[in-house]
Amino acid sequence: MTGDGGIDILMITYDRPEYVRLSLPHLLDTCPADARVWLWHNGTDQPTLEAVEELRHHPRVHRFRHSPVNAGLTEPTNWLWTEATGSYLSKVDDDCLPDPDWLTILRGAHRDVPGFGVIGTWRFPAEDVEQALVAAKLADYPNGHQLFRNHWVQGSGYLMKRETLTQVGPLAGDETFTAWCLRAARLGWLNGWYHPFLPEDHMDDPRSPRTIYRTDADFVARRPLSARRTGVTTLAEWTQQMRHSARVVQAAPLDLREYQGWRLRRRNATRRIRLALTGRAPW
Structure with a gap:
């Protein structure tokens, strides 16, 4: 899909080479042509760094930064949020594999529903889904979109509008992504998981x-x-x-x-x- 400023996606890697060798190629393979992947590597684990280095020059990789110390999540997240220019922003954890069509589906939903703030893929297996609880918070939106409403989602496999970040601002201090999503919700943005659920392994x-x-x-x-x-x-x-x-x-x-x-x-x-x-x- 084209016609907007594209998508900027952060992946933070740390000490899990087995996962990185699966998650990073998967992310790069499922990105549309106008997506830019930002890589931030924490720490000095050599096998993990080597897994990143093998793909850091991939055409979808836009920026790379290496922090010899474990900088955690806040600094890398704000790095993307303050320097990226895309219409949509995202993060995928290095231990996660979102559904191959996740970006196409979530961006389509964002385009059709201006009020969507942070919407995401679903990381829990089917055995964990309680249909009565889901039905109680399931909402319908234009063009057949459904959202399992919740005021926050996990910090991986989500897609949010640039306008949401502009209004809410970056992570503050030691603020968690959950707390940030709650700030967005208080400003009126609709958050939750797209439904039917898009799985994230x-x-x-x-x-x-x-x-x-x-x-x-x-x-x-x-x-x-x-x-x-x-x-x-x-x-x-x-x-x-x-x-x-x-x-x-x-x-x-x-x-x-x-x-x-x-x-x-x-x-x-x-x-x-x-x-x-x-x-x-x-x-």
């Missing part, structure tokens, strides 16, 4: 056929940051965390008052109590 989910986690020992040796933060040490626990995350987003309320003031303080208090009693925060 999240390879860090133990149920993915491409996961690097085959045993508990594999998992402990290379746990993702979120697993370390919540104290998860086994594949069974990690799988349960994935399932719980799926239910949280499906059951999340659309009343924005739930995410501020005393309602937010109540949610945070529940999280602190759970952490004190069990050593683990609710997911």
Whole structure:
């Protein structure tokens, strides 16, 4: 599709060469001609850097930056958001494989529905979908588009309008992408997952056929940051965390008052109590 300023897509790579050798070629192969891929490599893991270097001169790769230290997510995200010129902006994690048609479908939806802010692909397997919860937040829009409404989506496999970023501004301080999406929602932008769901293979989910986690020992040796933060040490626990995350987003309320003031303080208090009693925060 043509007729706009194109799409700028960020991929941040870090310490997962097996995933990068799948995710980066997949992203480059599924990009339309007017897409520009921005690569940011964190750290000094040589096999991962080599996987990136093999493709950094691909015609779809627009910019490359290497941070010897792990700069996290905020700095690379704001790098794209402040320097890119596209009409649409995106990020794909290095452990994710979005549906091959994701950009065509999401851009078409954006063009048809001016109010769409951040819309995304769906990373949870079919077994995690609770149809009653989905039906409660499913909305119809012009030209047959449907959106499973939620005030935030995951920070991979999404597409957002330039106008949304212009109004909301970049990530502030240690602000999470979830909090940023909530800011966008408070300004009236419609966020959520396109429906029927466009799958994104999240390879860090133990149920993915491409996961690097085959045993508990594999998992402990290379746990993702979120697993370390919540104290998860086994594949069974990690799988349960994935399932719980799926239910949280499906059951999340659309009343924005739930995410501020005393309602937010109540949610945070529940999280602190759970952490004190069990050593683990609710997911």
